[in-house]
Amino acid sequence: MLKIHICEDFPDDCITSVDGYFRRHKKKEWFNRQDVKDMIWGIDKTKAVRDEYLESPVYGAIAPERLSTGCKATILLAVLDNPHVYGTRCGDNCIPYILKIAENKDITITLHHCMQFPDKLNAYIIESDTYIGSMEDFIDEYYGYKHKL
Numbered sequence: 001m002l003k004i005h006i007c008e009d010f011p012d013d014c015i016t017s018v019d020g021y022f023r024r025h026k027k028k029e030w031f032n033r034q035d036v037k038d039m040i041w042g043i044d045k046t047k048a049v050r051d052e053y054l055e056s057p058v059y060g061a062i063a064p065e066r067l068s069t070g071c072k073a074t075i076l077l078a079v080l081d082n083p084h085v086y087g088t089r090c091g092d093n094c095i096p097y098i099l100k101i102a103e104n105k106d107i108t109i110t111l112h113h114c115m116q117f118p119d120k121l122n123a124y125i126i127e128s129d130t131y132i133g134s135m136e137d138f139i140d141e142y143y144g145y146k147h148k149l
Helices: 019-026 029-033 034-044 069-079 092-104 135-148
Strands: 001-005 047-050 053-056 061-062 084-086 107-110 120-127 131-136
Touching: 001 092, 019 069, 029 034, 029 047, 034 047, 034 069, 034 092, 069 084, 069 092, 092 107, 092 120, 120 135, 131 135
Parallel strands: 001 107, 001 120, 084 107
Antiparallel strands: 047 053, 053 061, 120 131
């Protein structure tokens, strides 16, 4: 289940410094997982060859630290237990992967922007204790909450 935190503050468990957290905690075996390889290709158009060796069509051989912040955030959502990541660091190209991860486990993202989810969406808004089923529902909850501030 995708849980979305839309409050202006950051909960204590939210990974706000995605790049720093990723750099300090990454494990080489993450990059051998097929789901992670698919994310890296789908988000950054970079091939995860083996362990931490990646090949970018633009830069050639690169280290995982050179991946986009959105790709790193999405990887963290996939590999960590009960992750809570600052989702505003993710571009819209991360959305299909975020939703796929949420099909199999609970993940939480904090959003400070109105992410462009697909029309059909299965998520939970923490602040309003509301389950939503569409992008329209998300927009109503997001802007409804922001209007109350």
